[in-house]
Amino acid sequence: MLESLQLAPPDPILGLAEAYRADPNPNKISLSVGVYKDADGKTPILDCVKEAERRLLADEPNKAYLAIDGLSEYATLTRDLLLAKCVEESCAATVQTPGGTGALRVAADFLQRCVGTSRIWVSAPTWANHGSVFGAAGLAVDSYPYMDDSSKGLNLDAMVASLSSIPAGDAVLLHACCHNPTGIDPAADQWGRIANVIRERDLMPVIDCAYQGFGDGLEEDAAGLRRIAGDGEAIVCSSFSKNFGLYAERIGALTVVGGGPDATAAALSQVKACVRANYSNPPKHGGAIVSIVLADRDLRSRWEREVADMRTRIRDMRSLFVEAMKAQGVDRDFAFILNQKGMFSFSGLTRLQVDQLRNDHSIYIVGSGRINVAGITPANVDQLAAAIAAVL
């Protein structure tokens, strides 16, 4: 039965990571995979996480299954971090999921099977996996315009005009902050316009929050999602992969905001039925770590400092890169990179330039020209800028 199978196409980003690993050049640079790196090019384990793991190892009573919706303390702490009580407690319910991807997949199943949603609209461009995850659940995936190519900023008029023509009942995916891949986030007043059109058109907002704290701050980065979830139904898919550095532990959450307590309880029960039919119940370790850190005053403030350090380093690398490009004397102005938020930036490099960077300079960037700014370090920025100047 399996003889006729064709090879599936390799994942574009993870395939690039393999090519990077195989490259013998000692000066190779990877700006592809969406993982934070420190000034030494390492992905650190946060101090607060190490301390939480020490406590967990000393006190963990058993390895029994968690409930379908995971640890209840984790759910409460995560919900408060995201929503900060902008929604009545009885109108929001959270389940622990395997990463942000797990949350997105459960949201997709819930929309398709329980709500009867047939289509979701994502920004053009968006994280490549959005189309795969929602498509795999049987939803049609369509796109709305997002980026203004010339200014490399948000094209809000085009976005709102497109959202205004979407049929009622369709879902719309929004990035809460640190838009992947562009780094372009709406300003506060722009979130207001987006929220208004979503309510006027009776659309279901699905908010992907994978980088809280990497843009302007933990509170600031949740302002857009609170603006939307604070005035009606919403689904929030969040991840602690990046802001806790817990990539491999697969820890995220799905939060449903219902119109009232009964609707929220019904939605939670349906979400749990989707989970049961998918992975049954979530893994424990990441959720236990996050709960220990967020519930402990000292560990929580340590975490907030560590998130601030990551955020500051990324911002510093944006400035350093723009200065390094200026020093190369290239015509192109890269100042737009300073306005973008989070780890990613749309560099404007073409496919051909990206290929030349890889083949001639051992610099790995995804084909769309998206760069992971966290891959830049004071030690590699001049080499990077010189290579980009050469291919421009």
Ligand SMILES: Cc1ncc(COP(=O)(O)O)c(C=O)c1O
């Ligand atoms: C926009 C966006 N959403 C979701 C995810 C998934 O996060 P996780 O690794 O927690 O599944 C990512 C990861 O890169 C992302 O960039």
